[in-house]
Amino acid sequence: MNIGYILLMCLALAVIGDAFLLSHNRNGEDDWADFRDAHHCTPLMETDGSNRAGYRCDDGKVHYRWRQMR
Numbered sequence: 366m367n368i369g370y371i372l373l374m375c376l377a378l379a380v381i382g383d384a385f386l387l388s389h390n391r392n393g394e395d396d397w398a399d400f401r402d403a404h405h406c407t408p409l410m411e412t413d414g415s416n417r418a419g420y421r422c423d424d425g426k427v428h429y430r431w432r433q434m435r
Contacts, residue, residue: 397430 400406406420406428419427 400428 401420401422404422404424406422408420409418409427419429421427
């Protein structure tokens with residue numbers, strides 16, 4: 366079997382695996398507004414030059430939305 370075919374099969378398998386994982390990702394982004402309002406979350410303004418500041422909530426924890434995680 367040609368090495369090009371093997372590499373192409375590996376790439377196709379990686380794309381299929383990535384699509385499968387992304388389709389089953391339940392990130393909770395739809396529930397964020399409800400959670401933020403229910404727990405009185407306020408945005409933190411402490412940034413390190415990036416847009417990764419979290420939200421401090423009334424449970425004492427700093428929560429990050431999935432797009433802000435490092």
